[in-house]
Amino acid sequence: MMKYIYLTFSIFFLFSCTTLEYGLMLESDIEKEGNAQEILDQLNDPELRKGKVFVFSNKQDGLWQFVRVNNTEKHMRDQEVQVFDLVDGENNVYAFGRIFGDEVNNCTGKGYSFNTKDFPQYDTHFFIIAEPAEREFAGRYFNCYKEVHFTEEGFFYIKENPRSRVNLDWVLNR
Numbered sequence: 741m742m743k744y745i746y747l748t749f750s751i752f753f754l755f756s757c758t759t760l761e762y763g764l765m766l767e768s769d770i771e772k773e774g775n776a777q778e779i780l781d782q783l784n785d786p787e788l789r790k791g792k793v794f795v796f797s798n799k800q801d802g803l804w805q806f807v808r809v810n811n812t813e814k815h816m817r818d819q820e821v822q823v824f825d826l827v828d829g830e831n832n833v834y835a836f837g838r839i840f841g842d843e844v845n846n847c848t849g850k851g852y853s854f855n856t857k858d859f860p861q862y863d864t865h866f867f868i869i870a871e872p873a874e875r876e877f878a879g880r881y882f883n884c885y886k887e888v889h890f891t892e893e894g895f896f897y898i899k900e901n902p903r904s905r906v907n908l909d910w911v912l913n914r
Contacts, residue, residue, distance in 0.1 A: 766804060768817040779823050790863045793824040793831065796895065797869045798902050805845070805885060807869065808834045816869075819902060826865060830855050835869040835885035847872060847884035852913055854889060859912070866895035889913040 770776050782788040793809050797816045807814050809824035810831055816822055834851030836843040852867075859865070868890055871883040890898070894910020908914065 766815065768804060768820055769814045769822070770816075770820055779821055782823055783821060789823075791826050793826050793833065793865045793867065794821060794895065795824070795833065795835075795867045795869060796821045796899050797835075798898060799869060799871045799883075799885065800902070801871065801883070803837075805835055805837050805869065806843075808832075808836075808851070821899065826856065826863075828856055831865070833867050833887040833889075835887055837885075845884050847886045852887040852889060854913070864892065866890045866892055868895065868898055887913075 770779065782792060783794055795807050795809065795814075795816070797805065797807075797818050797820050799805070799818050802818050804815060804817050807816055807822060810827050812824050814822045814824070830853060832851055832853045835846060837845040854865070856862075866889070868888045870886050870888050872886050888906075889912040891910045891912065894907060897910070898904065898906065
């Protein structure tokens with residue numbers, strides 16, 4: 741009897757590992773595409789970064805997540821930067837994990853939307869994916885992903901100093 745229980749749990753465990761799409765065995769899109777230098781070149785050149793949305797993963801958990809900006813989805817590792825095209829008007833940034841094909845771990849379930857008309861002084865937008873304070877659900881604590889809209893100054897500071905405290909003056913979506 742014990743042998744069957746062990747076998748059943750082993751099969752379940754193996755099946756679970758293969759369905760975790762943000763697991764430790766997957767490559768990020770940067771690793772697959774080999775375009776890290778191209779992204780950094782855009783980020784570091786004020787002219788090349790115009791009309792872009794930059795996203796830095798600062799979850800501090802070492803895991804992967806997905807980020808979708810305006811219907812373009814990228815698979816990111818923690819501490820990576822990705823770039824997306826900014827659209828004139830309504831934009832949406834959504835960070836999530838994927839388990840058994842379901843999108844999970846987003847704090848709001850819908851991400852963060854902004855309109856470029858509300859930010860006429862910005863031609864580039866910067867986001868950091870963070871894990872806010874733990875939440876309790878059914879007696880267990882879990883973390884979720886939050887999309888934080890940053891000023892350029894704040895984005896570059898946190899990118900270079902990922903474990904530092906955030907100056908709330910840098911946050912545009914408080």
